[in-house]
Amino acid sequence: xxxxxxxxxxxxxxxxxxxxxxxxxxxxxxxxxxxxxxxxxxxxxxxxxxxxxxxxxxxxxxxxxxxxxxxxxxxxxxxxxxxxxxxxxxxxxxxxxxxxxxxxxxxxxxxxxxxxxxxxxxxxxxxxxxxxxxxxxxxxxxxxxxxxxxxxxxxxxxxxxxxxxxxxxxxxxxxxxxxxxxxxxxxxxxxxxxxxxxxxxxxxxxxxxxxxxxxxxxxxxxxxxxxxxxxxxxxxxxxxxxxxxxxxxxxxxxxxxxxxxxxxxxxxxxxxxxxxxxxxxxxxxxxxxxxxxxxxxxxxxxxxxxxxxxxxxxxxxxxxxxxxxxxxxxxxxxxxxxxxxxxxxxxxxxxxxxxxxxxxxxxxxxxxxxxxxxxxxxxxxxxxxxxxxxxxxxxxxxxxxxxxxxxxxxxxxxxxxxxxx
Ligand SMILES: [Zn+2]
Ligand SMILES: [Zn+2]
Numbered sequence: 420x421x422x423x424x425x426x427x428x429x430x431x432x433x434x435x436x437x438x439x440x441x442x443x444x445x446x447x448x449x450x451x452x453x454x455x456x457x458x459x460x461x462x463x464x465x466x467x468x469x470x471x472x473x474x475x476x477x478x479x480x481x482x483x484x485x486x487x488x489x490x491x492x493x494x495x496x497x498x499x500x501x502x503x504x505x506x507x508x509x510x511x512x513x514x515x516x517x518x519x520x521x522x523x524x525x526x527x528x529x530x531x532x533x534x535x536x537x538x539x540x541x542x543x544x545x546x547x548x549x550x551x552x553x554x555x556x557x558x559x560x561x562x563x564x565x566x567x568x569x570x571x572x573x574x575x576x577x578x579x580x581x582x583x584x585x586x587x588x589x590x591x592x593x594x595x596x597x598x599x600x601x602x603x604x605x606x607x608x609x610x611x612x613x614x615x616x617x618x619x620x621x622x623x624x625x626x627x628x629x630x631x632x633x634x635x636x637x638x639x640x641x642x643x644x645x646x647x648x649x650x651x652x653x654x655x656x657x658x659x660x661x662x663x664x665x666x667x668x669x670x671x672x673x674x675x676x677x678x679x680x681x682x683x684x685x686x687x688x689x690x691x692x693x694x695x696x697x698x699x700x701x702x703x704x705x706x707x708x709x710x711x712x713x714x715x716x717x718x719x720x721x722x723x724x725x726x727x728x729x730x731x732x733x734x735x736x737x738x739x740x741x742x743x744x745x746x747x748x749x750x751x752x753x754x755x756x757x758x759x760x761x762x763x764x765x766x767x768x769x770x771x772x773x774x775x776x777x778x779x780x781x782x783x784x785x786x787x788x789x790x791x792x793x794x795x796x797x798x799x800x801x802x803x804x805x806x807x808x809x810x811x812x813x814x815x816x817x818x819x820x821x822x823x824x825x826x827x828x829x830x831x832x833x834x835x836x837x838x839x840x
Contacts, residue, residue, distance in 0.1 A: 470501025
């Protein structure tokens with residue numbers, strides 16, 4: 420049996436890297452006042468159809484959807500925003516009129532073509548700020564993501580920001596865009612020709628060469644923003660400048676769905692090349708209503724953790740795991756093993772890694788294991804030691820050895836380590 424295509428096992432020699440990333444995330448989120456939310460891995464399919472949009476690629480082609488034994492249509496979450504909003508509504512978090520700042524870390528599922536750094540089960544970290552319409556909230560989530568990457572040691576970060584307007588100003592722009600592309604329809608790819616009327620903004624971020632060339636002189640959304648959207652966009656830029664976060668204005672940065680409003684942003688890590696986007700986000704003032712809740716202006720982002728890990732590994736930015744003191748207890752015979760287990764338990768309670776043989780090896784075999792395991796000390800309890808009530812404690816570094824009464828072994832090791840004679 421093998422793991423399914425697009426999935427992977429994370430073995431102990433790599434798991435610490437994930438823990439390293441995740442603890443950096445948790446530390447930072449706590450400083451920014453974000454609370455962790457853990458939602459179910461699967462939800463009613465309808466949630467994602469409404470929350471992501473039933474014409475998007477994710478919903479039409481990439482979801483893991485199945486009928487459960489009760490005849491319900493269930494989907495493994497392809498992203499976490501819809502679930503977070505569902506939970507926000509279900510638990511009536513909006514009831515207190517406060518801003519709710521949430522973050523999540525977890526597995527997402529998309530039936531996509533697997534490639535380097537891209538899996539069918541993949542991991543995302545993301546935040547959602549619900550109930551805040553100030554551009555200061557947009558600046559804060561951008562600062563959180565940017566600071567995380569900087570703290571992890573990534574340089575070469577490029578932040579792209581754009582405003583995609585609101586329900587008032589975007590329709591005018593949309594119409595201009597449709598007219599513009601109609602004149603160049605022969606240059607567009609099939610997909611873009613097809614979605615031109617329904618979703619002209621998406622043509623702007625199409626990767627096909629013809630579409631890219633055709634959009635060079637396309638009207639810019641930022642020339643069509645209403646007064647309010649313009650003011651918000653300028654405020655965001657002012658706040659980013661105050662934060663010392665450099666940014667580039669990118670009128671091609673769009674998101675296709677109607678419930679996205681104002682800010683759209685992306686953080687790229689250029690050394691990753693074609694897959695350089697490590698964080699994407701923006702404002703989605705219309706989403707909560709789309710899912711059946713009250714009007715709740717909101718902003719958030721998601722970070723692909725596989726890609727972030729790739730970037731960190733590329734630069735050697737993941738420190739080796741902190742290694743606790745390590746003791747190997749070699750004991751032969753049930754009585755000696757019982758003494759050994761007692762010592763082991765105390766050492767572990769003191770935060771020392773303490774191993775014993777679990778395979779019935781000879782004392783000599785156990786000592787060989789002690790050497791192989793990289794232990795700092797071996798605690799030996801053979802027949803003679805058992806009779807004397809003292810273990811032989813051997814420093815594996817210099818080979819020196821002392822006999823220590825069983826009950827004093829943990830303290831002896833602790834004193835040695837802290838330099839007490
Ligand atoms: Zn507007
Ligand atoms: Zn295209």
